[in-house]
Amino acid sequence: MxxxxxxxxxxxxxxxxxxxxxxxxxxxxxxxxxxxxxxxxxxxxxxxxxxxxxxxxxxxxxxxxxxxxxxxxxxxxxxxxxxxxxxxxxxxxxxxxxxxxxxxxxxxxxxxxxxxxxxxxxxxxxxxxxxxMGYTPAYLLLQNMQYLKAGDWVIQNTATGMIAQAVIQFARLQGVRTVNIMRDRKDFDVVRSRLLALSADMVLSESQLEALVQVQPLSHTRRIVLAIDSVFGSSGSRIANQLVQGGTYVSLGFLGGGGEVKLDVNEGLLFYKAVEFKGFRTSRELAGWSQEERSDLWAWMLKLYxxxxxxxxxxxxxxxxxxxxxxxxxxxxxxxxxxxxxxxxxxxxxxxxxxxxxx
Amino acid sequence: MxxxxxxxxxxxxxxxxxxxxxxxxxxxxxxxxxxxxxxxxxxxxxxxxxxxxxxxxxxxxxxxxxxxxxxxxxxxxxxxxxxxxxxxxxxxxxxxxxxxxxxxxxxxxxxxxxxxxxxxxxxxxxxxxxxxMGYTPAYLLLQNMQYLKAGDWVIQNTATGMIAQAVIQFARLQGVRTVNIMRDRKDFDVVRSRLLALSADMVLSESQLEALVQVQPLSHTRRIVLAIDSVFGSSGSRIANQLVQGGTYVSLGFLGGGGEVKLDVNEGLLFYKAVEFKGFRTSRELAGWSQEERSDLWAWMLKLYxxxxxxxxxxxxxxxxxxxxxxxxxxxxxxxxxxxxxxxxxxxxxxxxxxxxxx
Structure with a gap:
């Protein structure tokens, strides 16, 4: 053969x-x-x-x-x-x-x-x-990392990534809204339109976010309860700072280079805002799932497709x-x-x- | 009157x-x-x-x-x-x-x-x-922040503090061991003896800890699953780095000056070691407790005394x-x-x- x-x-x-x-x-x-x-x-x-x-x-x-x-x-x-x-x-x-x-x-x-x-x-x-490895992490991020109610918001960077695109779509299915941050780029408007078409509620470049939050944190008018970070460093800190009281920051941890880039976590976030910081790994979240449970999950996703x-x-x-x-x-x-x-x-x-x- | x-x-x-x-x-x-x-x-x-x-x-x-x-x-x-x-x-x-x-x-x-x-x-x-505000936070830190089994270890700084002393004693009651870090001080040996008498398993000064972990992390031979930090900054980072896979870092948040001192959180800890970072507040942990539940808790503590x-x-x-x-x-x-x-x-x-x- x-x-x-x-x-x-x-x-x-x-x-x-x-x-x-x-x-x-x-x-x-x-x-x-x-x-x-x-x-x-x-x-x-x-x-x-x-x-x-x-x-x-x-x-x-x-x-x-x-x-x-x-x-x-x-x-x-x-x-x-x-x-x-x-x-x-x-x-x-x-x-x-x-x-x-x-x-x-x-x-x-x-x-x-x-x-x-x-x-x-x-x-x-x-x-x-x-x-x-694309749709399942997105689903589990919204299911397992933070209790999400209809009308809550999620903020994420690397908005053009596979997982982020899937997060936008699963969020919509449960009435949850998304702020999507991407790097400054020449074709920003084209990509923004594409993400809005996927049902993103808000699409911003890193510099637009920075300018915006200097006037007022996004969380003043939006219940941002989950931050999904694939970048770490200043981009990760920026989205962590948009969380409301009791929110959760999750690191996807793929892109930051494994320990070299650091995230600034201050007491304002950790103690006064009671934000939790954790890492996400699909294999850990799926660890207890039987073959049948995984089969059902993926059959449901194929049906949605x-x-x-x-x-x-x-x-x-x-x-x-x-x-x-x-x-x-x-x-x-x-x-x-x-x-x-x-x-x-x-x-x-x-x-x-x-x-x-x-x- | x-x-x-x-x-x-x-x-x-x-x-x-x-x-x-x-x-x-x-x-x-x-x-x-x-x-x-x-x-x-x-x-x-x-x-x-x-x-x-x-x-x-x-x-x-x-x-x-x-x-x-x-x-x-x-x-x-x-x-x-x-x-x-x-x-x-x-x-x-x-x-x-x-x-x-x-x-x-x-x-x-x-x-x-x-x-x-x-x-x-x-x-x-x-x-x-x-x-x-002394014994109850200690109790809730050991009950609510991380699942603790007999033989697990907790690491904490500000070991001479009221809460830390209570943590040592409640830990012993559940078969959990403690590494206790305090600032370098002249009467170190006297205080160390006092903490050991309370049933502390290990008492180190910040500089002793630093020297020790340069040879080998404490977690190589001890299952340190919970770090309780009252200092933030480098002392907090140092104890967070002693956690094993899946451990939890908790900030008590009183002493760090409210947002000025920062904690370095890297991907090694957050993603690879799957450490969670969170803040602790007694009022939040007790929020759902009735008068009767609080009464029972404190009656039990008085009995222990x-x-x-x-x-x-x-x-x-x-x-x-x-x-x-x-x-x-x-x-x-x-x-x-x-x-x-x-x-x-x-x-x-x-x-x-x-x-x-x-x-």
């Missing part, structure tokens, strides 16, 4: 793909009794994947191929072979990884069935591939053919690594990068 | 008692039907009282006398007269204020019975006068006679204000200041 995987043999050295390699892999013809064979359909390149490659993410890759680790923590696949004792999955069913670490940057895998979660057949595999209540973000697709199809394996490798580099050196406003596999 | 009160007529200007005055007060001979007359027995001077005087505490004084506010949020009294419709309290019963703001720096008060909580007759009124399982801290008593007894009202005023000044300009290791009223 012809298949291929990206692997990495060592710690990814900040923003270089030197240790990433495309390898042809041969999968067993017959899977183990508790295993299934999965053909992947789409696998996104997430900032979190780069944190993993840099050896800085707490959950490590779970799969090795030929001594090398297989990267990619998110993706959607279809079951193409089923072991004799597997009852939970059937050929033709679609699946997402249950936990972080599965290794999705490959055309196929053979894996224990209990590492997968069944989802309904998605109308758009690219959307489905973003459920676990089909009804037009959730939208897929803008993506840039890189078609990952089989090495056999490619004229030159090295050329494919180069193209795949370019995609990873794009996310590593991400430019403001760059669309999400996704590997899409041959159907 | 001869009685007197301290009042303050304006915002207390940082560490001066210029706006504090002793006034003779005349109380009604007959109390309202829902009221009781209370004679105070002891009323401590807490750092929180000074924050109130400075206009910086969220809960403001609830009583005025002759247009001036009555300070003092903690104390124990005895009921000496009861209104016709009061059934919950009887003459001779002992009481504590239910909420902040009652005004205890006075010999007597007439107050609605529902502002008071009945306690059993205390064997030591000075200990009873410290229940609400009588059994020798809680100890009263070292205190310095200032006898507050009646103005009639005093040769010179001005002289008494000066003595009382000196006591307040002592707490305002508190020196490391100074014992707690308490007003004790004539029996």
């Amino acid at each position: 012809t298949s291929s995987t990206l692997t990495f043999t060592s710690q990814f050295q900040s923003h270089t793909t030197e240790f990433l390699h495309l390898q042809p892999i041969s999968l067993p013809e017959v899977v183990g009794t508790a295993q299934v064979k999965v053909k992947f359909l789409a696998a996104p390149v997430n900032v979190l994947d780069l944190v993993v490659l840099a050896g800085k993410y707490p959950v490590k890759p779970q799969t090795k191929y030929d001594q090398a680790l297989v990267p990619g923590y998110e993706g959607v696949g279809v079951v193409i072979e089923v072991g004799g004792l597997v009852t939970a999955l059937r050929i033709g069913e679609h699946v997402l990884p249950k936990d972080h670490g599965l290794g999705t940057w490959r055309t196929h895998t053979v894996v224990d069935a209990d590492k997968l979660v069944r989802i309904p057949t998605p109308s758009n595999p690219v959307f489905a591939s973003l459920l676990k 089909n009804k037009g209540q959730l939208k897929a973000p803008e993506v840039e697709i890189m078609h990952w053919g089989s090495p056999a199809q490619a004229q030159d394996g090295e050329e494919l490798e180069k193209k795949l690594l370019d995609v990873v580099e794009k996310t590593a050196n991400r430019v403001v406003g760059m669309p999400k990068q996704i590997f899409v596999f041959e159907q | 001869t009685s007197s009160t301290l009042t303050f007529t304006s915002q207390f200007q940082s560490h001066t008692t210029e706006f504090l005055h002793l006034q003779p007060i005349s109380l009604p001979e007959v109390v309202g039907t829902a009221q009781v007359k209370v004679k105070f027995l002891a009323a401590p001077v807490n750092v929180l009282d000074l924050v109130v005087l400075a206009g910086k505490y969220p809960v403001k004084p609830q009583t005025k006398y002759d247009q001036a506010l009555v300070p003092g949020y903690e104390g124990v009294g005895v009921v000496i007269e009861v209104g016709g419709l009061v059934t919950a309290l009887r003459i001779g019963e002992h009481v504590l204020p239910k909420d902040h703001g009652l005004g205890t720096w006075r010999t007597h008060t007439v107050v609605d019975a529902d502002k008071l909580v009945r306690i059993p007759t205390p064997s030591n009124p000075v200990f009873a006068s410290l229940l609400k 009588n059994k020798g399982q809680l100890k009263a801290p070292e205190v310095e008593i200032m006898h507050w006679g009646s103005p009639a007894q005093a040769q010179d009202g001005e002289e008494l005023e000066k003595k009382l204000l000196d006591v307040v000044e002592k707490t305002a300009n508190r020196v490391v290791g100074m014992p707690k200041q308490i007003f004790v009223f004539e029996q």
